[in-house]
Amino acid sequence: MNTMGQPNQQVFADTLLEIAQRNRDVLVVTSDSRGSAKLLAFGEELPQQIVEVGIAEQNLVGISAGLAAGGKIVFAVSPACFLTIRALEQIKNDVAYSDRPVRVIGISAGVSYGMLGSTHHSLHDYAALRCIHNIDIIAPADNFETRAAVQALIDHPRPVYLRLGKKPMPHLHTADAQFEIGKAITVREGHDLTFIAIGEPTSRALAAADLLASEGLSCRVISMHTLRPFDQQALLSAARETQAIITVEEHSVHGGLGECCAAILMQYGIYTPLKIVGIPDTYTYNGDQFAIFDHYGISADGLAAVARTLVEVSI
Amino acid sequence: MTTTELRRKSIEYRKAILTSIHSGGAGHTAGSLSCVDIINVLYNHTMNISPANFDQVDRDHYIQSKGHSVEALYAVLADKGFFSMETLLADLNRNGTHFVGHPTRKVPGIEHNTGALGHGLSVAVGLALAAKLDDKVYRVFTLLGDGELAEGSVWEASMTAAHYQLDNLVVIIDRNTLQITGRTEDVNALEPLSDKFRAFGYAVREVDGNDVSALAATLDAVPFAAGQPNLLLARTVKGKGVSFMEDEKSWHHKVPNADQLTAALDELNAAQAVLEGVSP
Numbered sequence: 376m377n378t379m380g381q382p383n384q385q386v387f388a389d390t391l392l393e394i395a396q397r398n399r400d401v402l403v404v405t406s407d408s409r410g411s412a413k414l415l416a417f418g419e420e421l422p423q424q425i426v427e428v429g430i431a432e433q434n435l436v437g438i439s440a441g442l443a444a445g446g447k448i449v450f451a452v453s454p455a456c457f458l459t460i461r462a463l464e465q466i467k468n469d470v471a472y473s474d475r476p477v478r479v480i481g482i483s484a485g486v487s488y489g490m491l492g493s494t495h496h497s498l499h500d501y502a503a504l505r506c507i508h509n510i511d512i513i514a515p516a517d518n519f520e521t522r523a524a525v526q527a528l529i530d531h532p533r534p535v536y537l538r539l540g541k542k543p544m545p546h547l548h549t550a551d552a553q554f555e556i557g558k559a560i561t562v563r564e565g566h567d568l569t570f571i572a573i574g575e576p577t578s579r580a581l582a583a584a585d586l587l588a589s590e591g592l593s594c595r596v597i598s599m600h601t602l603r604p605f606d607q608q609a610l611l612s613a614a615r616e617t618q619a620i621i622t623v624e625e626h627s628v629h630g631g632l633g634e635c636c637a638a639i640l641m642q643y644g645i646y647t648p649l650k651i652v653g654i655p656d657t658y659t660y661n662g663d664q665f666a667i668f669d670h671y672g673i674s675a676d677g678l679a680a681v682a683r684t685l686v687e688v689s690i
Numbered sequence: 691m692t693t694t695e696l697r698r699k700s701i702e703y704r705k706a707i708l709t710s711i712h713s714g715g716a717g718h719t720a721g722s723l724s725c726v727d728i729i730n731v732l733y734n735h736t737m738n739i740s741p742a743n744f745d746q747v748d749r750d751h752y753i754q755s756k757g758h759s760v761e762a763l764y765a766v767l768a769d770k771g772f773f774s775m776e777t778l779l780a781d782l783n784r785n786g787t788h789f790v791g792h793p794t795r796k797v798p799g800i801e802h803n804t805g806a807l808g809h810g811l812s813v814a815v816g817l818a819l820a821a822k823l824d825d826k827v828y829r830v831f832t833l834l835g836d837g838e839l840a841e842g843s844v845w846e847a848s849m850t851a852a853h854y855q856l857d858n859l860v861v862i863i864d865r866n867t868l869q870i871t872g873r874t875e876d877v878n879a880l881e882p883l884s885d886k887f888r889a890f891g892y893a894v895r896e897v898d899g900n901d902v903s904a905l906a907a908t909l910d911a912v913p914f915a916a917g918q919p920n921l922l923l924a925r926t927v928k929g930k931g932v933s934f935m936e937d938e939k940s941w942h943h944k945v946p947n948a949d950q951l952t953a954a955l956d957e958l959n960a961a962q963a964v965l966e967g968v969s970p
Contacts, residue, residue, distance in 0.1 A: 402823075426819065429853075434812045434846035441816020444802070446747050446824070464806055465843075469813055473795060473803040 380546045383575070384539040388413035391450060395424050398529070401428060402447045406435045410453045410540070412482045432457045437464035438480070443475040448529060455481025455497035455538055456488070463503055470534045471509040473541040478528050478656065479510070484538040485575065485625035486654070489663035498654050499539075501573075501602055502630025504536050512602040513556060514538040516577035517547040520600050523554030538574060540625075542664055546579045547598065555632050557601045559609035565595035568682055569613035571621035573599045573632045575664075576673045580623045582680035592686060602632060610636055614647040619685040621650045623673060628653040635657040648685050652678060691734045694901040694965065699730050699769070701962045704931045705955060706765035706775065712951045714783030715790060715925035720929035724866040724900070725833060726923055729754075729766045732831055732903040734967035736912075741771050744799060748826050751817050753802045755810025756835035756864060757792035758943075763800075764789065772799030787822045808841025810834065811861060815847050818859040818919075829912065837869030840878045845890065848919075852891025857913035860920040861892070864899060866928035870942045884923055892921035899924025900931075932957055 380386075395401040395417065404411075409418050420426045426442070428435050432453050439451035441473050450632045451458070459466065470477045481500060488495035504512050511533055524537060535556075545666040547562055554560065562577070563584055570580035577598050584594035593615055597609055613620055620640075622633035633651025640647060652673060660670040668674055672681065691699075703726045711717030729752075733739065737750035754763055764782065768775045781787035788796035792805030804810050814832035821828050838844065851859050863883070871877050880886075887894050893914035898904050905924070914920045928942075930934030932954040946954060 423823070428846075431843075431846040431850070433808075433843040434815075434850055437812020437843065437847065438816035438819065438850065440802070441818070441830075442820045443815040443816070444747075444751075444813070445817045445820025447820055465809060465812070468803055468806050469809055555870055563795075609718050 377544055379543050382413070382541050382543050383515055383518060383521040384541055385413045386518045386521040387480070387525055387539055388417055390522045392417045392420060394526070394529055394566040395421055398448065399424065400446065400448045401529070402442055402449050404428060404435055404439045404442065404449060404451045406430055406432050406453045408482065409454045411454065414452065423624060433465050436477070437469050439477045440465070440469035440473060440475040443477050450478045450480050452480040455484035455500055456495050459497055459500040459503055459536070466504070466510065467507050471507050471541040474509060474520055474534070475517040476532060476534055478531070479534070479536045481536060481538045483541045485540060486659070486664050486667045487540040489667065490661060492661065493659050496659060498659070500536070500538065501614060501624070501626045501632065505603060505630060505635065509534055509536040511556065511604060513600055514574035514602065515600050516572070516574055516598045517544045517549040517607065518597065519546065519550070520554055524556070524600070527554070527556050533659060540575045540664070542575070544575060547578055547581060556602040557606060559606040560598045560600065561595040562598050563594070565593040567593045567618055568619045569595040569597060569617045570621050570622065570623055570678065571597045571599050571613065571632065571636060573602060574625050576623045576625050576668060579668060579674055580678060582675035583682065586675050586679045587682055592682065594682065599632060602635065605635060607639055610639055611643065611645070614645045616638055619648040621652060621678060621681055621685065623678065624653045625673070626653050627629065630654055650681050650685060652681060693903045696734060696906065697965055698962070699734055699964060700727050700902060701958050701965065703730055703762065703765040703769065705958050706768065707761045708932070708946055708951055708954050710764065710778050710782045711761055712946050713779050715945055716783045717761045717945065718758040718943045719946065720935055720938065721756065721835065721864070721866070722758040723930045723932065723935065724926040724928045725756070725759050725864040726762040726765065726897060727900045727902050728862055728864065728905060729762050731902050731909060733766050733770055736909040737831060741799070748828055750828055751801055751830045753804065753810045753814045753830070753832045754793055755804055755807070755832050756838055757804030760791060760793050763793060767799040770799070773797070807835070807838040808843040811844050811847040814859060815851050817855060818851070818856040819854055821858055822854065822856065829858045829860060831862065833862045833864060836863055836865045836867065836874050836880060837877070839863070839880055848887070848892070850892040851919040855872045855917040856919045857915070857917055860909070860912055860922065862922045862924055864926055865923055866926045868928045868937065868939050868942070870939070872939055887921045887923070891918060893918040894921045894923060895926065896923045899926035931961070937947070
């Protein structure tokens, strides 16, 4: 399908408003971030269900833990770049270690803020949170996954991090797709090579698969929307059933989806050729989100080129 | 509970703190002794909290932001029946148990995992705000160390407490004037502390934080002012109750050896004898 949808964070805000109108225990906590989080309508319609703490991310997370202890269903919403590193100790201790099921919502994540520069990029959040026990990690690829994830979070019993971007996202899924936290979605079947992608670059992996199909290469595309709990079975099946794997993420190549897959495969003794595509360990190129993707080969052409080298290797 | 009974409890808790730290081989001795009168009054006079209502939200809450003085809290919780003193003496600081050197919710009666300083106040603000949003009448008490006040997040949370007019929040400062390096005023000066808290919107009271009678009376006056968060600046002595530990920075986390434990218990037993009106 691949028609253009809305920004995932708009879908988040709209879905949450619908839910919060029916459930008065749902509470949004913001750090002067309601505008960028598309929560202005939420604040106008449900002023009693939004708590503003000002530009204070540590306080945002601590207060959210306290509100959760007081019985609230809390969504702590702030730009991912600040939320997941300035308030990392609060996420670790007050949410994860204290086991308060706060929904930590990182908006404008990855390189969404583009030309605002690296202060505003979050290329560390998967890595930082993956090594903290007791917080699930979800990064939806499109509007469908975002809506389904927000709905699933209402009853989610554990702390969780939801990572959202600010640009309109192309639709990946049809309405009959099934979303379940911790269960990867196979967007396209294929037998030569598998793209395993997380978050907003997933549509680019699909575009690469289209390109390679025209060259006779059959590519599986998996949307690995949940990094924890990780769908190990989807990875192992891809490694056994296709000749190579390319992981795709809007994150540092260190500590994210790619290294997660590599570690699992190595420990299973499965040596399927694998390439990790993400943001390399360098001073990040200045550009908007899609320009940064293109610059680092997170694009149909870039990913197809990597695929060609891998399939050559494995034949 | 009468003042004499509260004083008796404080002596018992001091003995339990010293005995458990000696037994476990680790603990924050002097800070536990400075704040134990405060925790005593909270649990035995002020707060509506017990093992029977602990699983409910609609009761008073206590978050110990200065988590390292957990041995004082353990002593009180054991006395209140959340677990036994035998469990505390057997488990504190022992491999494989939940009785670590900072509070965790794995231990019955603990509200929140603390230990990294500057966290407890934000969580207490969240709990107090939840009560306001739901028109509940519970109150939230949180205890901070004075050295902890250098953490910026304390002041973030203070602004929010005033903004939301949380008069159901009671912030207690264990103002013993010492931190691990030395005097707070030499490390990173805090004074004028009352003025700072007033400027941040608190209704401030000062009290002798080792005087259970004064503590009980002051806490009875909560809320100090409608629409303002409460701040109790409790002036205390680090190591209080044991002459050779009092106001000595070296006892921050020193563990009493057998001779020191005996000497300390002798002093506390003598104080108890005076309290009971019998000669030691």
